[in-house]
Each structure stands twice: as structure tokens, then as C-alpha cells.
Amino acid sequence: MRVLAVADVGRMILKGGSARVHEPLAARFAPGDRVIAKNVNPVGHTRLPRYVRGRRGVVARDHGVFVFPDTHAAGLGRKPQHVYSVRFAARDLWGPDASPRDAIYVDLWDDYLDPEGDR
Amino acid sequence: MSGGHEHEHDVEYTAPLGETELRVKALESLLTEKGLVDPRALDELIDLYEARVGPRNGARVVARAWVDPAYRKRLLENASAAIAELGFTGRQGEDMVVLENTPRVHNMVVCTLCSCYPWPVLGLPPVWYKSPPYRSRAVLDPRGVLREFGVAVGDEVEVRVWDSTAEVRYLVLPERPPDTEGRSEEELAALVTRDSMIGVGRPKAPERRPR
Amino acid sequence: MNGVHDLGGLHGFGPVVAEADEPVFHAEWERRAFALTLAAGFLGEWNIDMSRWAREQMPPARYLAASYYEHWLWGLEHLLVERGLLTREELEARVAVLRRGEAR
Numbered sequence: 001m002r003v004l005a006v007a008d009v010g011r012m013i014l015k016g017g018s019a020r021v022h023e024p025l026a027a028r029f030a031p032g033d034r035v036i037a038k039n040v041n042p043v044g045h046t047r048l049p050r051y052v053r054g055r056r057g058v059v060a061r062d063h064g065v066f067v068f069p070d071t072h073a074a075g076l077g078r079k080p081q082h083v084y085s086v087r088f089a090a091r092d093l094w095g096p097d098a099s100p101r102d103a104i105y106v107d108l109w110d111d112y113l114d115p116e117g118d119r
Numbered sequence: 120m121s122g123g124h125e126h127e128h129d130v131e132y133t134a135p136l137g138e139t140e141l142r143v144k145a146l147e148s149l150l151t152e153k154g155l156v157d158p159r160a161l162d163e164l165i166d167l168y169e170a171r172v173g174p175r176n177g178a179r180v181v182a183r184a185w186v187d188p189a190y191r192k193r194l195l196e197n198a199s200a201a202i203a204e205l206g207f208t209g210r211q212g213e214d215m216v217v218l219e220n221t222p223r224v225h226n227m228v229v230c231t232l233c234s235c236y237p238w239p240v241l242g243l244p245p246v247w248y249k250s251p252p253y254r255s256r257a258v259l260d261p262r263g264v265l266r267e268f269g270v271a272v273g274d275e276v277e278v279r280v281w282d283s284t285a286e287v288r289y290l291v292l293p294e295r296p297p298d299t300e301g302r303s304e305e306e307l308a309a310l311v312t313r314d315s316m317i318g319v320g321r322p323k324a325p326e327r328r329p330r
Numbered sequence: 331m332n333g334v335h336d337l338g339g340l341h342g343f344g345p346v347v348a349e350a351d352e353p354v355f356h357a358e359w360e361r362r363a364f365a366l367t368l369a370a371g372f373l374g375e376w377n378i379d380m381s382r383w384a385r386e387q388m389p390p391a392r393y394l395a396a397s398y399y400e401h402w403l404w405g406l407e408h409l410l411v412e413r414g415l416l417t418r419e420e421l422e423a424r425v426a427v428l429r430r431g432e433a434r
Contacts, residue, residue: 003155004372009163012372013172016239018213019286019378041332045383047284049231050332051258051339063214063287073379083285085216090278094259094339102278104258107285138425139400143359145424146407147366149416155373161365168364169354231338233382234398243364245352249398251343258338267346282338314348 019067021080033059034116045073048112057086081110173242178311182304185295212239219292227318229257230283237288268319291318334390363399384408
């Protein structure tokens with residue numbers, strides 16, 4: 001085990017530890033693609049919030065390849081995959097009382113998404 | 120800042136449970152005895168985030184983007200690299216994206232699942248950012264939340280809320296205040312507030328210069 | 331996990347109340363809990379996703395009543411005990427010793 005020494009603090013903090021994975025993995029989606037966030041209810045750790053599950057959105061940008069938290073938190077490996085910023089219209093999440101202009105952008109991994117045509 | 124200030128909500132999320140202080144002391148003394156932590160390293164970590172890393176860093180990024188169009192372009196295209204040019208890197212800011220506010224688009228940032236926040240440019244998050252009222256309602260009623268912060272956003276403006284669910288961290292590039300032509304980068308940085316870089320505030324108006 | 335930490339879209343928590351000129355930490359124990367968490371994380375016995383997962387396992391009623399650094403403290407205790415770096419008994423015994431000291 002590495003014990004943090006005073007002299008290491010600055011370096012440790014300034015270097016950080018990116019969860020980005022530099023592997024040229026294929027992206028399942030591209031900006032503009034219509035997707036559905038999966039409706040799943042895993043008992044373990046997940047970063048797929050309940051409020052988008054089963055909802056339709058559009059891929060706004062591809063952030064690149066990152067460690068997958070669901071497996072990483074369980075000690076089951078990094079399972080690297082693309083993360084996308086997915087745009088959900090406020091009305092698609094919250095109904096007609098929401099502003100017709102507004103949108104919520106949620107960062108979602110490949111494994112959280114299906115193409116819209118799948119349903 | 121808020122309308123309807125209610126004291127009960129104020130204390131609810133800041134007051135420790137009765138035994139918390141004892142538990143932290145117990146933990147530190149045990150881990151120190153076991154050689155797992157060095158208390159001097161703890162002091163150094165605290166000093167770093169209390170005195171050296173904070174929203175003044177982000178304000179410098181914003182001010183640079185306001186005065187230097189080439190920097191602004193780099194910042195919007197590759198935020199991590201552009202922010203690193205000013206020396207701000209590291210933990211909880213490894214992969215940055217900058218969101219530009221315009222007359223048509225207002226961006227605001229939240230982390231509904233925990234309290235992810237871009238530490239290298241903003242420091243550690245304020246209590247309200249980490250608390251249930253903001254985390255629950257920023258995505259559901261962003262305009263209502265903005266009103267509580269005194270920010271009016273017109274119907275013609277699109278509000279974009281960014282939920283930091285992954286390891287990407289977001290910084291809002293607010294609009295440069297009017298009547299700031301000719302101001303130095305340093306003067307402009309002084310106008311940039313923490314809240315304006317989260318997207319729940321606007322930069323300060325400049326003080327009038329004596330003629 | 332369908333936990334209470336997943337707060338997006340809930341009602342009932344009241345208005346967002348910001349503190350003017352808020353300090354970075356509100357108490358000495360917050361400073362120490364913050365730094366202990368980062369330093370213990372440096373040991374390399376767990377990753378950031380495991381840290382978040384640990385905090386999410388705090389009992390829901392306690393999670394909602396607790397502050398941010400109390401979530402961190404709970405998660406840190408949980409991970410240290412789970413990894414065998416500390417036993418629950420050791421920790422409670424030390425808390426008891428300190429409590430007696432405080433009462434003196």
C-alpha cells in the first residue's frame with residue numbers, strides 16, 4: 001500500500017486520475033443519434049439516474065472512452081466504453097408543465113443506451 | 120440569495136450528528152497509529168483546498184476567454200488542455216467541458232447522484248450544491264431554482280441543465296458583462312463569481328470609473 | 331441501486347438556501363474527514379466508483395439527514411472495515427475512549 005506523504009500531496013492532486021481509457025473502442029452512437037435510456041433497476045452501483053430510464057433522447061456529444069462504473073464499483077473490471085452527453089427535452093422527462101425550450105443533458109455510457117428503433 | 124429563507128432547511132444539511140466529531144478523531148488516530156495516513160499530509164491537503172484551489176482559478180479562465188478570442192476557441196474545443204495552459208489541472212477536473220452562455224442559451228450544472236464538481240477551477244462545492252434541494256430540483260425546475268438565486272431567464276432563452284453523472288466536469292463560461300470594454304483581464308476576473316460559473320448566477324457589474 | 335442518493339426530480343426538500351461568504355469547511359471535523367478520505371483513497375485499496383457505492387449504502391433515512399462529509403465519513407468507515415484495514419470493534423472502542431476523555 002502507498003501511504004500519502006506530505007511531499008506527494010501537490011503532485012497527487014495536480015495529476016489527478018482520469019477515468020478516461022485510451023483504447024480505440026468503436027462508438028455505438030454518434031451525435032444526432034436518437035436513443036432510449038434503458039429501463040433497468042440494478043441492485044449495485046450505477047450512474048444511470050432513475051429520471052431518465054426509459055426516456056428518449058438525442059446524443060449531443062461523444063466524450064470518448066471511460067471506465068464503466070457499474071462493473072468498476074463491484075470489482076468486476078473497467079469494461080471501457082464510450083460516454084455520451086445525451087440531450088433529453090424537459091417535456092419528455094417531466095411532461096407538459098416543463099418549459100418547451102429547456103433540456104437536460106445527462107452523461108451516459110454505451111451500456112445504458114439502446115437505439116431508439118429497438119423499441 | 121433565496122426567497123423564503125427557512126432556518127430549518129439551513130441547519131438540516133450542515134449540522135453534524137452528535138458523535139461525528141468523535142468518530143473522525145477516532146478514525147484519524149487509528150489510521151495514524153497503523154501507519155496508513157500521515158497527519159501532516161492531511162494538513163497539506165486541507166491547506167491546498169482551503170487556501171490555494173478555489174473559484175479564483177475558474178475566474179481567471181473566464182476572464183482570459185473574454186479578452187482572448189483564440190483562447191476562448193481553444194477552451195470551447197478542448198477545455199482540459201486550455202485550462203491546463205493556466206496551470207489548473209488535477210483531481211476532479213481531469214476531463215473538462217466548458218459551456219458557453221449566450222443571449223439564447225443559459226447553461227447550469229448539477230450532479231443529482233452525488234455532488235461532482237470541477238475542483239481545480241472552482242474548489243470544493245458549497246453546501247447548497249451538495250444538498251437535496253438543489254440536486255432534486257435543478258433538473259426538474261431549473262427556472263424555479265434560478266429564480267431562487269435571483270436569476271431571471273426569459274422565455275426566449277433555452278435553459279440547458281448538465282447533470283454530471285460521469286467523470287466529465289463542467290464549467291459555465293458566463294456572458295461578459297456590458298460596459299467592460301477596455302478592462303484588464305485582472306479587473307474582469309474580479310467580476311466573475313463562483314455561481315456564474317455553475318450557471319446559477321451572473322458576473323458582477325463593473326463599478327463605474329470616475330471620469 | 332434505486333437509492334435515495336438518486337435525487338433528480340424529487341419534490342419536498344424546500345428552497346435552495348445559499349450561504350453568503352461560505353467558508354470551504356464549516357468545522358474542523360469536516361477538514362479532517364475530507365483529508366482522511368483522500369489520503370485513505372491514495373492507499374489504492376479501492377477506486378472512486380467503490381467510494382461512491384459505499385456512500386450509497388448508507389441507510390436512506392440517515393443519508394437524507396446527513397451532511398456531505400458525513401456521507402464521506404460513513405463510506406470511509408465502511409470501506410476500511412470491508413477491506414480489513416480496521417475492525418468495527420477497534421473503531422467503536424476508540425470512539426468510547428475519546429468520549430470518556432471529552433467528558434473528563
